[in-house]
Amino acid sequence: MYHVGSSRETPGKTGFAHLFEHLLFGGSENVPTGKFDKIIEGAGGSNNGFTSRDVTTYFEMVPKNALEKILWLESDRMGFFINTVSPRLLAIQQNVVQNEKRQGEDNSPYGFTEYVINKNLYPSDHPYNWEVIGEMEDLRNATIDDVKNYYNKFYGPNNATLVLAGDFNPDSVKLLLNKYFGEIKSHGDVSPRSAMPVSLAQTKKLYHEDNFANAPEITMVWPIPEQYSKDSYALDFLAKILADGKKAPFYKVLVKERQLTSNVSAYANSEELTGEFTIRVRANEGKSLREIENAITEAFARFEKEGFTEKDVERIKAISEKNFYDGLNGVLNKSLRLAFYNTYLDEPGYLTKDIENIKSVTSDDIMMVYNKYIKGKPQIVTSFVPKGQKDMMAENSVPAGIKEENITEASKVEIAEEGNVQITKTASAIDRTAEPPEGKEP
Helix, strand or coil: CECCCHHHCCCCCCCHHHHHHHHHCCCECCECCCHHHHHHHHCCCEEEEEECCCCEEEEEECCHHHHHHHHHHHHHHHHCCHHHCCHHHHHHHHHHHHHHHHHHHHCCCCCCHHHHHHHHHCCCCCCCCCCCCCCHHHHHHCCHHHHHHHHHHHCCHHHECCCCCCCCCHHHHHHHHHHHHCCCCCCCCCCCCCCCCCCCCCCEEEEEEECCCCCCEEEEEEEECCCCCHHHHHHHHHHHHHHCCCCCHHHHHHHHHCCCCCCEEEEEEECCCCEEEEEEEECCCCCCHHHHHHHHHHHHHHHHHHCCCHHHHHHHHHHHHHHHHHCCCHHHHHHHHHHHHHHHHCCCCCHHHHHHHHHCCCHHHHHHHHHHHHCCCCCEEEEEEECCCHHHCCCCCEECCCCCCCHHHCCCCCCCCCCCCCCCCCCCCCCCCCCCCCCCCC
């Protein structure tokens, strides 16, 4: 797990963390294109990766006799990768990522929702102002020098957390780690991070006529604190009390009584720098977002009037505790949890504190965060309505200002002809061209 995601980018260079993730699957100095996957699949394993606002993560799951192969593969793309990036490889991945953006956002129902929220919740200089996928123009304009600068700054061992989970001998593994990773020098000066909370001076209401939406959808977002902060735990409880189960006020008002929707989604999503409290509702046929917004106001009023019981809190606590431990099932989930703790908190053993923070939430905590962050506080409200149905939007909404790409004029980076490119090999104390043999069958 590298401590770099889209929030380390700058305006004009967005989407680079995710683009770089794609590049890293394209081969390294001693592992040509396609061989990485072939080796892992041949050993009976699998691999993947993901990019978020704050981290980029690569993971493999293999039988224990393939462990040395994995360490060889990962060390090669950590320390012996950058010389393999060619204009051709970069252009291929630029086009792949641009098409991902078209499929997942530009040409999907409600696909621009997060874009509108980010642009209006966060100031232009806040690292969460842009999406992980990036801006189309920035993706198109990425250069080889950009790639090299990014690698040199963020992809050193000093900015990475490596986690091994499973059945292995620690002493033997330490020798292998030193063999494959020990000679990779630290590089890049990555500054430590601290919370960057945001606030809204007033509520912003925006709408977009969605070419692909069949029903109106409203999303309401309030700024909240960062992950692992004390209030973030109580906000998670608050979301569940408001919307989870048939006794929840949002279900009672919007689903059961007014029949405006079949489902209300409420959740607190806190990340490394700050967080968002979100309510999302998709309208039933013929129902407007104006009606839904009024019903949400009524549901909040009912929550304030009727409150909740200690039994409700204990029920949610039990569910949250179960979900916490379910999230540790399997070696992959365990390793990811350790990596996040180490990356964000520099405390890989934070697990015991994490679960205690969940178990210690009280009724007073829940009401405190409601009054502090939600009740009467400014918010972002987006209305995504089917094309030609502006009358279905929430009251007093203004155009979101989305610029949609004309798919018939979609940009594409020209891919150079494949030639005999000579790769400059980085010196190593070991023979990295030799694939390690498999160990004994488990």
